[in-house]
Amino acid sequence: MAGLGTSLGSYDLSSPLIGASGTVGSLVDFQEVIEFSFYGAATTKSVSSEPWPGREPPRMAHGDTGMLNGIGIQNPGIEAWVLSHADTFASIPTDVWGSVVAHDIDGFAEVANRMAEAGVDAIEVNLSCPNLDGRPFAFDPKLSADIVNAVGQATQLPIGAKLSSDAQPISAVAAAVQGAGADWVVVANTVMGARIDPESRRPALSGLIGGYSGAPIRPIAIRSVLEIAMDLPELPIVGCGGVSDAAHVVEFLLAGASAVAIGSAHFKTPRVAKSITRDLNRYLKRHGISSVTELIGAYEPW
Numbered sequence: 001m002a003g004l005g006t007s008l009g010s011y012d013l014s015s016p017l018i019g020a021s022g023t024v025g026s027l028v029d030f031q032e033v034i035e036f037s038f039y040g041a042a043t044t045k046s047v048s049s050e051p052w053p054g055r056e057p058p059r060m061a062h063g064d065t066g067m068l069n070g071i072g073i074q075n076p077g078i079e080a081w082v083l084s085h086a087d088t089f090a091s092i093p094t095d096v097w098g099s100v101v102a103h104d105i106d107g108f109a110e111v112a113n114r115m116a117e118a119g120v121d122a123i124e125v126n127l128s129c130p131n132l133d134g135r136p137f138a139f140d141p142k143l144s145a146d147i148v149n150a151v152g153q154a155t156q157l158p159i160g161a162k163l164s165s166d167a168q169p170i171s172a173v174a175a176a177v178q179g180a181g182a183d184w185v186v187v188a189n190t191v192m193g194a195r196i197d198p199e200s201r202r203p204a205l206s207g208l209i210g211g212y213s214g215a216p217i218r219p220i221a222i223r224s225v226l227e228i229a230m231d232l233p234e235l236p237i238v239g240c241g242g243v244s245d246a247a248h249v250v251e252f253l254l255a256g257a258s259a260v261a262i263g264s265a266h267f268k269t270p271r272v273a274k275s276i277t278r279d280l281n282r283y284l285k286r287h288g289i290s291s292v293t294e295l296i297g298a299y300e301p302w
């Protein structure tokens, strides 16, 4: 594998950069502002079987150096999504990963099956969504494994399981989904967070608790990647959390990720992948490295 090419097991990527779910729109509507050719893959917003209306405003807020969101995974439901999106994938100049979400196991399987029929290249299972008891699936190794297993029955496509750094220990969930057939893990989704305005006494989000993302969660995501890479060295990892420049990408690779997803940075700099690609190539040249894969897990211990 030369230059920026990498792989997640037997699945090859032309670049280690991945567009993170929910931050690159429904892909086709971001074509004008994001150059998808700089990505190895781009992930759709998560889609459920029935339409989800999302939460009432406010559902986005500043979180000091990061951002808070409590969108509630608003989406039109799989049938409307297939009708409006399936024939747009061919125009996206990179692989399309379909992000699947549901409140129960059958829902995950159904959406994965429909997305596969619609022509996505891989399925990303968003385990951070709450189940019917209000607890994220990603906290429960057995439930997470059952979902991945059901998705595996529903499609032949490669499966990435998107985990939560709030799960302790995260390696236990990673091991469970690996055992159930996940081809890689995405590490990780937002960290649960909240804010309250001292003057109005109002929470920043209508849903009170939401997802915290951006620069402040990078060390948390790096810790999660390190733990999984140490405990499960054979399991490919997509690092995700607070990436906005090439140094951050290298940091995730050194921790053990084989690819790195960019999320919130798109809201500030939609074309961020272009400058990251340029700087990543400069980094490789400066260090005499012929392939990014040489960096995977290659941090120097003290």
Ligand SMILES: Cc1cc2nc3c(=O)[nH]c(=O)nc-3n(C[C@H](O)[C@H](O)[C@H](O)COP(=O)(O)O)c2cc1C
Pocket (backbone or CB within 6 Å): 020, 021, 022, 023, 045, 046, 067, 069, 071, 073, 099, 126, 162, 188, 189, 190, 211, 212, 213, 214, 215, 217, 240, 241, 242, 243, 261, 262, 263, 264, 265
């Ligand atoms: C506004 C917004 C919407 C998001 N929607 C989704 C989603 O639908 N599905 C999902 O798996 N992750 C979603 N995420 C999480 C991101 O894909 C990413 O995992 C997280 O933001 C951490 O990366 P970052 O710090 O680079 O943003 C969303 C994040 C944001 C900020």
